[in-house]
Amino acid sequence: MSGARIALWVLASMLMIFLVAPIAIIAITSFNGTPYMEFPPKSLSLRWYVNFFTSPQWYQTAITSLKVAIPTTIAATALGASAAIGIVRGSFPGRRALEAFFVSPMVVPIVVIALGFYFLFSGYKLLDTPLALFLGHTVIATPLVIVMVRAALQTANPAMEFAARSLGAGFWQALWYVTLPSVRAAMGSAAAFAFLISFDDVVIAIFVAGPDSTTLPKRMWETIRFEIDPTLTAIASLLTLVAVVVLVTGELLRRADPTERAE
Amino acid sequence: MRQTARFWRSREGALVLPAFVFYLLVYVYPLGKMAGWSFYDGGFTLKFWRELAGEPVYFKALSNTLEISVLVTAITLLLGYPLAYLMTTTTARARRVLTVLLLIPFWTSVLVRTFAWLVILGRNGLVNNTLVALGLAAEPQKLLFNMIGVQVGMVQVLLPFMVFPLYAVMSRIDLNVIRVARSLGAPPHRVFLHVFLPLSLPGVTAGSVIVFLLAVGFYVTPALLGGPGQITLATMIDMMITTFLNFGFAATLGLLLLAVVAGIFALVSALMGMNRIVGGGGA
Amino acid sequence: MKRREVLKSAGIVTAAALTGPFFHIRPARADKGELVVVSWGGDYDTALREYVCSAFEKATGYTVKLDAPPETAKVKAMVQSGKVSWDVIMTDAPAVAAMLKDSLLEPIDYSAVDKAKLAKVPKELQQPYALGQRIYSFNIVYNSKLMPKAKHTHTWAEVWDGKNFPGGRTFNFQGGTAPQLEAALLADGVPMDKLYPLDIERAWKMMDKLRPLVTKWYTSHAQAIQLLSAGEVAVGNTIGSRGIAAKKQGAPIDVDYNQGKLASDNWCLVKGVRDRKIAMEFINFALDPKLQALIAQKVPYGPSNSGAFEFLSAAEAADLATSPENIKNQFWWNTEWWSTPGPDGKTPRESQGERFAKWMVMN
Numbered sequence: 001m002s003g004a005r006i007a008l009w010v011l012a013s014m015l016m017i018f019l020v021a022p023i024a025i026i027a028i029t030s031f032n033g034t035p036y037m038e039f040p041p042k043s044l045s046l047r048w049y050v051n052f053f054t055s056p057q058w059y060q061t062a063i064t065s066l067k068v069a070i071p072t073t074i075a076a077t078a079l080g081a082s083a084a085i086g087i088v089r090g091s092f093p094g095r096r097a098l099e100a101f102f103v104s105p106m107v108v109p110i111v112v113i114a115l116g117f118y119f120l121f122s123g124y125k126l127l128d129t130p131l132a133l134f135l136g137h138t139v140i141a142t143p144l145v146i147v148m149v150r151a152a153l154q155t156a157n158p159a160m161e162f163a164a165r166s167l168g169a170g171f172w173q174a175l176w177y178v179t180l181p182s183v184r185a186a187m188g189s190a191a192a193f194a195f196l197i198s199f200d201d202v203v204i205a206i207f208v209a210g211p212d213s214t215t216l217p218k219r220m221w222e223t224i225r226f227e228i229d230p231t232l233t234a235i236a237s238l239l240t241l242v243a244v245v246v247l248v249t250g251e252l253l254r255r256a257d258p259t260e261r262a263e
Numbered sequence: 264m265r266q267t268a269r270f271w272r273s274r275e276g277a278l279v280l281p282a283f284v285f286y287l288l289v290y291v292y293p294l295g296k297m298a299g300w301s302f303y304d305g306g307f308t309l310k311f312w313r314e315l316a317g318e319p320v321y322f323k324a325l326s327n328t329l330e331i332s333v334l335v336t337a338i339t340l341l342l343g344y345p346l347a348y349l350m351t352t353t354t355a356r357a358r359r360v361l362t363v364l365l366l367i368p369f370w371t372s373v374l375v376r377t378f379a380w381l382v383i384l385g386r387n388g389l390v391n392n393t394l395v396a397l398g399l400a401a402e403p404q405k406l407l408f409n410m411i412g413v414q415v416g417m418v419q420v421l422l423p424f425m426v427f428p429l430y431a432v433m434s435r436i437d438l439n440v441i442r443v444a445r446s447l448g449a450p451p452h453r454v455f456l457h458v459f460l461p462l463s464l465p466g467v468t469a470g471s472v473i474v475f476l477l478a479v480g481f482y483v484t485p486a487l488l489g490g491p492g493q494i495t496l497a498t499m500i501d502m503m504i505t506t507f508l509n510f511g512f513a514a515t516l517g518l519l520l521l522a523v524v525a526g527i528f529a530l531v532s533a534l535m536g537m538n539r540i541v542g543g544g545g546a
Numbered sequence: 547m548k549r550r551e552v553l554k555s556a557g558i559v560t561a562a563a564l565t566g567p568f569f570h571i572r573p574a575r576a577d578k579g580e581l582v583v584v585s586w587g588g589d590y591d592t593a594l595r596e597y598v599c600s601a602f603e604k605a606t607g608y609t610v611k612l613d614a615p616p617e618t619a620k621v622k623a624m625v626q627s628g629k630v631s632w633d634v635i636m637t638d639a640p641a642v643a644a645m646l647k648d649s650l651l652e653p654i655d656y657s658a659v660d661k662a663k664l665a666k667v668p669k670e671l672q673q674p675y676a677l678g679q680r681i682y683s684f685n686i687v688y689n690s691k692l693m694p695k696a697k698h699t700h701t702w703a704e705v706w707d708g709k710n711f712p713g714g715r716t717f718n719f720q721g722g723t724a725p726q727l728e729a730a731l732l733a734d735g736v737p738m739d740k741l742y743p744l745d746i747e748r749a750w751k752m753m754d755k756l757r758p759l760v761t762k763w764y765t766s767h768a769q770a771i772q773l774l775s776a777g778e779v780a781v782g783n784t785i786g787s788r789g790i791a792a793k794k795q796g797a798p799i800d801v802d803y804n805q806g807k808l809a810s811d812n813w814c815l816v817k818g819v820r821d822r823k824i825a826m827e828f829i830n831f832a833l834d835p836k837l838q839a840l841i842a843q844k845v846p847y848g849p850s851n852s853g854a855f856e857f858l859s860a861a862e863a864a865d866l867a868t869s870p871e872n873i874k875n876q877f878w879w880n881t882e883w884w885s886t887p888g889p890d891g892k893t894p895r896e897s898q899g900e901r902f903a904k905w906m907v908m909n
Contacts, residue, residue, distance in 0.1 A: 016361070112521045
């Protein structure tokens with residue numbers, strides 16, 4: 001390997017450590033026996049994990065987060081996938097503009113979107129409800145689903161659909177039996193991302209949620225700002241674990257999918 | 264025009280309709296409402312905008328926001344470009360490993376990662392303890408509650424957003440062009456500067472725009488890791504709502520931020536063509 | 547056939563999952579016997595639950611739900627939207643003033659509180675819309691490792707002296723508490739009994755001198771304590787009671803009550819509280835001297851009912867801001883001065899708060 005190559009690998013390794021190490025350190029700190037978050041821990045204990053699972057103020061919020069994330073995943077995936085299919089398969093001037101419109105929530109600063117939600121929901125007395133969170137999260141999750149399904153559709157072969165139609169299949173049949181399976185992997189990944197976007201959201205929760213609808217990230221945010229609690233390190237580690245599990249599951253499902261082309 | 268109308272009546276249009284209506288109700292309408300609040304105080308008024316123009320504070324917050332975003336974009340570009348290049352030119356297996364490693368922090372919540380830095384960058388945190396132990400610093404350095412802390416936190420979150428678009432474009436560069444240039448006798452660094460780099464520019468643009476726009480909207484990281492010099496427009500919006508209970512002014516600041524983002528986006532897409540950013544190279 | 551079955555059940559599950567959040571019906575409060583009390587969280591709430599809430603629940607059969615923190619913006623949103631889910635709030639005087647300005651509170655029904663208790667509560671803490679529960683003060687709180695007790699900052703002037711007393715400082719910002727102008731004036735040599743009305747310009751000149759010394763402007767007292775125990779800063783202006791509490795848990799923190807600013811957290815009723823009688827009953831319970839003493843033993847805040855001192859040992863009393871020894875070196879926060887509107891219609895709390903935010907950003 002040339003000198004330049006070695007330098008590149010050194011840089012890459014350092015960046016990887018930079019990206020991953022903080023999370024690893026928090027995971028280790030979560031086993032700290034004392035409430036002082038010192039590293040390396042001087043004593044080990046599972047007390048913070050126990051605290052999380054036995055404190056209503058923590059596990060209730062986790063349940064609330066789940067209550068919002070699951071419907072969000074379903075709605076965002078359904079809305080996003082249909083919209084992506086419709087956009088790619090349809091053709092008309094202004095299609096690009098429509099695409100840009102659908103993707104725009106990813107570009108608008110999340111605090112502005114959250115502020116908009118605040119005004120919207122306060123007008124309809126919907127502030128501090130899981131419904132409001134569900135609506136808000138769906139708006140920010142759908143664009144990603146659209147982008148991912150669209151990308152998959154563009155690499156998928158439209159000829160199969162065409163063949164199915166010419167063999168007599170109706171529009172909806174072709175959609176269900178040909179198009180959807182071809183983007184199944186992308187939809188699975190998109191659904192996983194949508195779930196994580198909703199579960200991890202903190203900004204929208206700050207503006208919209210309240211005591212009746214506190215999600216886990218919102219409680220974490222309040223804790224970091226008002227009453228610093230080492231249980232946070234345990235929660236952070238658990239959240240990372242959830243994300244890794246979701247990612248790995250998604251990847252394994254993708255590999256097992258016979259319609260997915262080999263790398 | 265007629266083609267558009269026909270689309271909406273077609274079955275493809277029916278697929279798009281639910282999402283479209285949803286967006287209008289829950290995305291466009293609230294933003295419009297917010298904009299309305301910015302001009303309303305018992306009746307139509309421009310008082311919030313007058314106040315905004317008269318107070319340098321808000322523009323300082325805006326310039327803080329932009330300063331942070333520009334710096335983050337530059338740093339992620341500097342670090343991300345070599346990384347993307349490496350990913351493009353290495354084996355499939357190594358690429359997979361790098362991709363997974365890049366994705367892991369990508370999917371841990373911002374709050375978790377920011378919190379991690381709070382613990383690691385403190386005066387008695389891991390970094391400072393190591394620096395002092397190795398003799399690289401006489402005393403603990405101030406790494407938190409300033410631009411350093413904010414940059415570290417934000418670069419960690421935004422690096423993947425720079426690397427993936429760069430990689431997407433780089434991986435599509437036709438290697439034959441490179442080969443031809445080399446066979447014509449050009450030395451490696453010239454090939455890179457005059458062939459590879461220009462071809463990778465769409466990726467640079469896409470990645471930079473994405474990172475910049477995301478950075479402008481960041482709320483959590485500057486609030487937790489930054490100091491007074493990193494007070495962003497997002498923080499001020501929150502202050503308006505929670506501390507000053509001035510909803511009209513919060514809406515005004517929100518509209519300002521939105522206008523800035525829209526302006527930058529319009530500028531870049533006019534210069535570069537929207538396809539490159541939204542389409543990502545698709546047909 | 548089988549596939550259709552699977553799809554059907556998947557459809558049902560989906561429908562259930564999708565509609566779940568909308569049918570999550572919360573039991574109506576007051577009819578089902580629930581009272582929502584909002585405080586500042588942390589150890590105090592734990593003690594509140596252990597002593598006051600459990601006694602109250604046993605006596606009345608109502609359940610108490612504790613929530614935190616008592617953000618005024620939330621109260622405003624609740625009252626204005628008509629969806630009031632908080633009944634009783636415990637918060638500080640500036641927050642009370644802010645909420646009164648927007649008519650978010652209902653008056654305290656003093657006839658529902660035992661006369662014997664009220665007799666031992668300072669008159670200043672018996673306001674029409676707020677009844678004091680605990681007394682604390684803003685003190686010089688320092689890290690005893692970085693600043694040994696023998697050579698620590700004993701006055702605000704010394705806190706302002708970065709040369710002779712090196713180390714980072716932390717002062718408050720955001721959260722509705724106006725800048726610590728009193729501390730600034732005391733640091734400049736103004737005698738404690740001649741503070742009010744505050745010489746604002748003189749105070750801001752001192753704030754300018756303070757700025758370079760501050761490592762981090764904290765957004766919550768818990769954060770201040772965290773910064774102090776972690777050694778991020780050497781000394782700060784925060785609530786002494788929290789410092790004492792941390793010290794008891796083994797943190798290297800100590801408190802100097804000299805030149806402290808006394809303040810109180812008060813009970814208020816949110817406008818639209820569904821059962822005022824039960825809410826006042828809870829407040830009556832909270833003012834019980836024995837219960838207040840039990841709380842004070844756990845969490846070192848001064849009880850508003852001085853009758854509680856009969857149940858405390860001398861050692862326990864010494865830790866409290868309101869012990870005779872400590873109280874003589876402190877002054878009361880003049881919340882009336884801070885809440886009186888000036889010629890422009892803005893109270894000093896508002897105008898100085900705005901000035902503070904602007905001062906902070908234009909650094």
